[in-house]
Amino acid sequence: ATSAKLTDGSESAITAETKERLVKQFERIEQECEAARKRLAAAEYAYNEAKRAKDELDGAYSDELCDYGYTRTVAGKYTDPESAVAGAPTNVFLLGRDNFLRELKAIFETFSQAGSREEEEEECTVAFDMESCEERRKRLKCLQLSNQAIWDRERARPEIEAPWLIKAPYYVLCYLLDALFDGRPIQRFWFLETVARMPYFSYTTMLYLYETLGWWRRSSELRKVHFAEEWNEYHHLLVMESLGGDKYWIDRFLAQHSALVYYWVLVLLWLLSPSMAYNFSELIEAHAVDTYAQFADENEVILKDLPPPRIAREYYEGADLYLFDEFQTSREAKSRRPSVRHLHDVFCNIRDDEGEHVKTMNACQVTCVYSAVNKSNGGVQNKLNWQK
Secondary structure, rough: OOOEEEOOOOOEEEEEEHHHHHHHHHHHHHHHHHHHHHHHHOOHHEEEEEEEEHHHHHHHOOOOOOOOOOOOOOOOOOOOOHHHHOOOOOOOOHHHHHHHHHHHHHHHHHOOOOOOOHHHHHHHOOOOOOOHHHHOOOOOOOOOHHHHHHHHHHHHOOOOOOOHHHHHHHHHHHHHHHHHHHHHHHHHHHHOOOOOOHHHHHHHHHHHHHHHOOOOOOOOOHHHHHHHHHHHEEEEEEHHOOOOOOOOOOOOOOOOOOHHHHHHHHHHHHHHHHHHHHHHHHHHHHHHHHHHHHHHHOOHHHOOOOOOHHHHHHHOOOOOOOOOOOOOOOOOOOOOOOOOOHHHHHHHHHHHHHHHHHHHHHHHHHOEEEEEEOOOOOOOOOEEOOOO
């Protein structure tokens, strides 16, 4: 075979015969991988269905739509019946004034001699059967989380490579979480989920900006993935709110202001290096996996004796699993359908969600490879291949 000529007139080392053989080999391997992914998806689906059927026979599967009485009535959520007729919010001045007065009252109640956290807690609850919620709340207060065990898990798994420019603030953030929320795991999770949504807002903002300026449009599909990731984190946040994660003003103050700072930090980091921004998110998501895994294992007995919050059942087992498959870029669609029998299942599902985010953040750092020979005309057909 004649060697292919490069643009500068020199001969390439790859002959036309070798090139054709490599293309066929690549296509064969690609077909085998696709078939393997489909077999895995079918097996996972069959396993989930069998597990769900077994739970029903064992009586472990409950249709109870419970709540712990902690959900705040101020902002509401989209699943509330009132949301269908709520319309648009009012202007920023009225919303800001009302929120400032509420938080100011909560601060005074916390620091006044007559005020107490219990009074603030009553103000933040929806009108449920408080007697039935009281026992569940007592069990929630027994939940524990070992900071040292989380770090042991992180050291035991493969290390995520990252420059010290982003590893240093990562360690500072993690140790601050350990200090601020020691002995308060639910509040820690609510803080984490409030902040965890910000990267996806930042990345979507920058992708929109680059598209508008005409700089870059090859990653437009990422906007859909990032929105799906944010939607998933939003439901994690709603779960933690239903468990009382935001009942104290100081936790709300820290989480909301940290989220705003985090948003702009990631916007600036994206301007310098999008891959580095994704790398930082990968670190945070991996730490979340370790944290939720340790929490689920450490409190397995208690969590299995508590019912799942209403919002968790609506999200994971609802008829409309809106964008649930889109954020899981490393697996076949519909291959993962979690069951929610008790609170332990909820935290295991959240742990697995965070694991999917880790894979996606890792994939976003890899330069997309455009290849695949168009044998019909000898040209090059652009084809986007994600490294999973």
